Amino acid sequence: MGSYIWKRVLTFIPILLIMSLVIFFIIQLPPGDYLTSYVAGLKAEGQIVDESEMDSLKERYGLDQPWFVQYFKWMWGILTRFDFGYSFDYEKPVWPVIAEVLPMTIVVSLATMLFNYLVGIPIGIYSAVHQYSVGDYCFTLVGFLGMAVPNFLFAILLMYGTYIWTGTAFIGLYSNEILLGLQQGTLQWYDLLLRGDFWGRMAIPIIVIGTSGTCGTLRSMRAQMLDELGRNYVLCARAKGVSERRIIYKYCLRAALNPTVSGLSGVLSHIFNGSTISAIVMNLQLVGPRLYSALKAQDMYLAGTILLVMGFLIVLGTLLSDIMLAWLDPRIRFSGRRAE
Amino acid sequence: MKTRKIISLLLAAIMLMSLCAFAVAEAPAYSQSPYLDGQNLPAVADRLPAASDVMVEDVADIGQYTDYITLMQGGSSKWGPGKPTEEALFRFKTDGTVEPNVAKGYDVNEDATVWTIYLREGMKWSDGVPFTSEDCRFFYEECLLTGFTGKSAWEAVKAADANGEMQLAEFKAIDDYTFTMTFVSSKPEFLRELAINGKWFFAPKHWLEEHVAVYNDANKTAEEKDAYAQGKGFSDMKALGNSYTYYYWIVKDRPTLRAWQIDGDFNDEMCVWKRNPYYWKVDAEGKQLPYIDELHFRRYSDDSQALLWVMDGTADIGSVALQDVETILNSEATVNLVEWSSTGWTSQSMQLNLAVQDELKRPLFQNVNFRHALSVIVDRNQIAQLIDNGYTEPAQSAPPEGAQGYDPEWTNKWVEQDLDAAAALLAECGLTKGADGFWAFADGTKLTLNLQYQNEADASLAELLKNDLNKAGIDATTRMYDRSIMEEMRSANQHEIVLNYENFDTVSISLRPDYFVPMRDYCVWGSAFGLWYLNSIDGKAREGAVEPPEDVKAMLDIYTAMKNATTSEAKEELAVKLLDCFKEGIYEIGFTSSNPAIYAVNAKMHNFREDGIACDEFRDLGLANFACLWVEK
Numbered sequence: 001m002g003s004y005i006w007k008r009v010l011t012f013i014p015i016l017l018i019m020s021l022v023i024f025f026i027i028q029l030p031p032g033d034y035l036t037s038y039v040a041g042l043k044a045e046g047q048i049v050d051e052s053e054m055d056s057l058k059e060r061y062g063l064d065q066p067w068f069v070q071y072f073k074w075m076w077g078i079l080t081r082f083d084f085g086y087s088f089d090y091e092k093p094v095w096p097v098i099a100e101v102l103p104m105t106i107v108v109s110l111a112t113m114l115f116n117y118l119v120g121i122p123i124g125i126y127s128a129v130h131q132y133s134v135g136d137y138c139f140t141l142v143g144f145l146g147m148a149v150p151n152f153l154f155a156i157l158l159m160y161g162t163y164i165w166t167g168t169a170f171i172g173l174y175s176n177e178i179l180l181g182l183q184q185g186t187l188q189w190y191d192l193l194l195r196g197d198f199w200g201r202m203a204i205p206i207i208v209i210g211t212s213g214t215c216g217t218l219r220s221m222r223a224q225m226l227d228e229l230g231r232n233y234v235l236c237a238r239a240k241g242v243s244e245r246r247i248i249y250k251y252c253l254r255a256a257l258n259p260t261v262s263g264l265s266g267v268l269s270h271i272f273n274g275s276t277i278s279a280i281v282m283n284l285q286l287v288g289p290r291l292y293s294a295l296k297a298q299d300m301y302l303a304g305t306i307l308l309v310m311g312f313l314i315v316l317g318t319l320l321s322d323i324m325l326a327w328l329d330p331r332i333r334f335s336g337r338r339a340e
Numbered sequence: 341m342k343t344r345k346i347i348s349l350l351l352a353a354i355m356l357m358s359l360c361a362f363a364v365a366e367a368p369a370y371s372q373s374p375y376l377d378g379q380n381l382p383a384v385a386d387r388l389p390a391a392s393d394v395m396v397e398d399v400a401d402i403g404q405y406t407d408y409i410t411l412m413q414g415g416s417s418k419w420g421p422g423k424p425t426e427e428a429l430f431r432f433k434t435d436g437t438v439e440p441n442v443a444k445g446y447d448v449n450e451d452a453t454v455w456t457i458y459l460r461e462g463m464k465w466s467d468g469v470p471f472t473s474e475d476c477r478f479f480y481e482e483c484l485l486t487g488f489t490g491k492s493a494w495e496a497v498k499a500a501d502a503n504g505e506m507q508l509a510e511f512k513a514i515d516d517y518t519f520t521m522t523f524v525s526s527k528p529e530f531l532r533e534l535a536i537n538g539k540w541f542f543a544p545k546h547w548l549e550e551h552v553a554v555y556n557d558a559n560k561t562a563e564e565k566d567a568y569a570q571g572k573g574f575s576d577m578k579a580l581g582n583s584y585t586y587y588y589w590i591v592k593d594r595p596t597l598r599a600w601q602i603d604g605d606f607n608d609e610m611c612v613w614k615r616n617p618y619y620w621k622v623d624a625e626g627k628q629l630p631y632i633d634e635l636h637f638r639r640y641s642d643d644s645q646a647l648l649w650v651m652d653g654t655a656d657i658g659s660v661a662l663q664d665v666e667t668i669l670n671s672e673a674t675v676n677l678v679e680w681s682s683t684g685w686t687s688q689s690m691q692l693n694l695a696v697q698d699e700l701k702r703p704l705f706q707n708v709n710f711r712h713a714l715s716v717i718v719d720r721n722q723i724a725q726l727i728d729n730g731y732t733e734p735a736q737s738a739p740p741e742g743a744q745g746y747d748p749e750w751t752n753k754w755v756e757q758d759l760d761a762a763a764a765l766l767a768e769c770g771l772t773k774g775a776d777g778f779w780a781f782a783d784g785t786k787l788t789l790n791l792q793y794q795n796e797a798d799a800s801l802a803e804l805l806k807n808d809l810n811k812a813g814i815d816a817t818t819r820m821y822d823r824s825i826m827e828e829m830r831s832a833n834q835h836e837i838v839l840n841y842e843n844f845d846t847v848s849i850s851l852r853p854d855y856f857v858p859m860r861d862y863c864v865w866g867s868a869f870g871l872w873y874l875n876s877i878d879g880k881a882r883e884g885a886v887e888p889p890e891d892v893k894a895m896l897d898i899y900t901a902m903k904n905a906t907t908s909e910a911k912e913e914l915a916v917k918l919l920d921c922f923k924e925g926i927y928e929i930g931f932t933s934s935n936p937a938i939y940a941v942n943a944k945m946h947n948f949r950e951d952g953i954a955c956d957e958f959r960d961l962g963l964a965n966f967a968c969l970w971v972e973k
Contacts, residue, residue, distance in 0.1 A: 030824075031825050032827065032828035041416075090607060091574065093575075171640070172645075176410075179638075180610070280641045283640055289641055297416075
């Protein structure tokens with residue numbers, strides 16, 4: 001197992017290098033560059049940028065060089081100094097721009113993930129065990145609705161709902177009081193985890209972002225459980241008098257969790273990124289919206305770094321999920337040994 | 341004798357005491373916001389300029405100090421908080437003239453070559469350091485002219501010499517509170533030009549000189565300078581200079597003359613601006629302005645959030661789109677909707693690229709009859725009702741009422757829909773109608789117009805225009821492009837017919853001709869002509885230049901003469917001539933009159949002017965004079 005993990009880790013290097021090249025190339029693909037977008041923005045505000053300024057800006061941003069030269073300079077900075085470059089838009093090094101929003105991105109992502117699994121898995125089991133019952137139909141209906149309603153629409157409805165019901169639209173994660181506290185330094189992001197008003201506002205993103213995932217988990221769990229419950233080993237266990245509880249939770253659930261665990265490969269990346277469109281609609285300052293605006297503005301080092309980190313986390317997540325699958329499912333472990 | 345002496349002494353003492361009492365009564369009784377109490381500051385009178393130089397704002401309702409108001413900030417534009425807090429040397433009034441602001445006053449010699457600017461004695465930066473003419477010299481000579489700001493020297497500080505070459509003005513400090521700007525030739529519009537593109541002409545030398553010294557140090561290499569800037573958190577020295585001297589208002593701790601100073605990161609979800617204790621304006625009762633202690637800028641990522649914040653009272657002032665007015669009126673929002681007029685020529689427009697690359701279309705687009713035909717094909721009533729919700733009326737793109745060049749005849753030129761007249765005009769242009777009912781070129785090539793736009797909101801306009809064109813037998817396509825792609829297309833002369841892209845809008849065409857006249861590659865309807873014009877001036881061979889037709893060349897000649905004109909009258913005369921060219925050629929086809937700017941303002945807010953004009957030159961929302969606003973408790 002150790003050598004297997006080591007080999008997999010070594011393959012990370014070429015994968016990440018190729019990934020970085022592809023990412024950089026794709027970011028460069030649309031017509032224009034950051035400067036075009038920047039100048040368009042200035043013009044929309046009535047600003048005037050003359051020829052000499054354009055040339056000076058091009059030189060300053062290094063945009064007067066071919067894309068592969070820019071790429072090699074960027075990679076050289078990363079490999080030699082761990083310097084991911086500067087964000088043109090924020091006029092800061094890339095890492096602080098990401099770090100500003102990373103803690104809250106992780107909080108939101110973990111909370112929605114927990115909601116997803118804590119709600120989706122039990123209901124999935126219930127629906128499978130009580131197939132075609134009233135409860136199953138109700139949960140199925142809710143599940144399909146949850147999958148069918150676009151997150152952004154659901155978010156808008158909930159925000160409008162809070163305005164109608166409470167007189168205050170719950171937009172963003174923070175109330176005015178919290179924002180002032182954060183701004184004045186009397187509050188830190190981790191203090192928020194103990195505040196009721198923060199979790200009151202957190203409810204909307206958790207429900208909005210969590211629901212679509214929950215519905216997916218619920219349906220997949222139900223299908224897998226039904227599949228497992230119909231297998232011969234279950235029949236055999238019942239014939240031997242094993243309790244129904246033991247059959248479901250000890251054997252069927254373990255096997256049915258396989259697809260859920262395989263899906264964990266993308267979880268690390270998701271935790272880092274958060275949900276982009278929903279976050280924009282709900283005005284959540286997370287990594288996702290920063291990536292979106294960086295891509296739109298062709299702020300290439302910021303976008304490139306976020307995508308590169310996401311790519312790395314997907315590769316890492318795949319490895320971790322493979323290891324977890326092997327641990328969870330004896331068939332995988334044993335099939336490996338049989339092959340030897 | 342002794343008694344007389346005593347009486348005289350007593351009288352003298354009484355007179356002296358009464359004089360003192362009079363003096364005490366006459367000394368301005370200044371007061372400050374309770375927000376500043378306990379901050380260990382000098383007395384308010386010592387923080388303000390000398391009594392004779394304090395700026396007294398003409399405030400309609402004398403106010404109460406207000407703890408904070410909340411404003412909204414979308415996107416990464418630094419001008420969001422920039423304009424409302426801006427303090428220019430001279431500021432615009434709504435009649436288009438300028439008045440002293442940071443400056444106390446000015447004098448000008450007879451031929452307008454020497455401008456003398458007077459500053460306010462005793463005025464201080466937000467850290468208490470005196471503001472003097474040396475701060476102006478430092479900005480002009482050591483920041484602007486050296487390129488430290490990252491911007492080219494403004495047209496405002498240049499004048500043409502006898503050979504037509506632009507020469508920079510010479511700065512001379514007379515004393516701490518007086519300086520002169522001397523031009524090689526007459527510069528009649530110096531103050532108005534300065535109010536537009538040289539809004540601030542000063543920088544805190546005591547705070548900046550260390551950085552500027554590094555920038556100007558001939559012994560340091562570029563790498564060493566960049567390393568210095570990186571130590572301050574910037575990518576390079578140019579980024580540092582641009583940030584500290586151009587977008588300076590978002591730099592924390594940099595001394596300012598504005599009423600508020602940023603206290604945090606501009607990109608924060610809520611950015612707080614705190615009052616400047618050394619602000620130099622008072623109201624008629626001597627209360628130090630601003631009335632509002634803090635500005636809170638809340639960041640939003642989608643327009644619907646801004647609308648909800650207006651409705652639930654989170655935001656005290658917010659700009660409202662026309663389509664949202666009904667929603668606000670039907671809500672329980674406690675806001676007043678204030679309507680400001682605008683200097684825009686139209687609210688819905690179409691501009692044909694007269695230098696379009698297509699060899700068949702180029703002469704057609706340059707033919708004024710073709711533009712006339714397109715104009716009368718369109719049903720403007722439909723656009724006014726469906727897109728502008730009835731807030732505008734059918735009109736041609738023309739200066740609005742009250743603006744320079746306003747002409748009702750122009751406003752109504754080619755406005756009525758007339759398909760028969762359009763057909764006759766198209767035939768005159770050499771087009772023929774094919775068997776399929778669509779117009780084609782003489783060689784049989786079908787005429788297809790490509791309508792391009794960059795805002796999702798313009799999709800409806802594009803569809804309405806396409807329908808009207810199809811009804812008139814003109815094939816058309818519509819397509820939306822990202823803003824940066826559209827910008828790239830414009831600079832590469834790949835655009836064809838653009839909708840609502842840099843609509844004509846200015847308070848004075850002589851002051852801001854950039855978007856009107858193709859004097860460089862800015863002008864949408866002829867960016868490639870702009871390159872030709874630049875080539876004709878400096879003899880370079882810019883790629884993509886296209887020689888303009890005669891009517892555009894005539895326009896460029898007028899522009900050149902206007903730029904070099906030495907009197908205000910001559911400039912105005914040439915501006916009128918220039919406007920005549922636009923009336924004649926209709927280079928922007930407008931469909932509706934310009935729409936007003938609507939602001940939702942907290943119903944308890946005082947002094948928010950109702951007669952404002954929304955335009956960049958007047959600093960948009962900044963015209964509301966935020967220092968005088970206050971909210972009733």
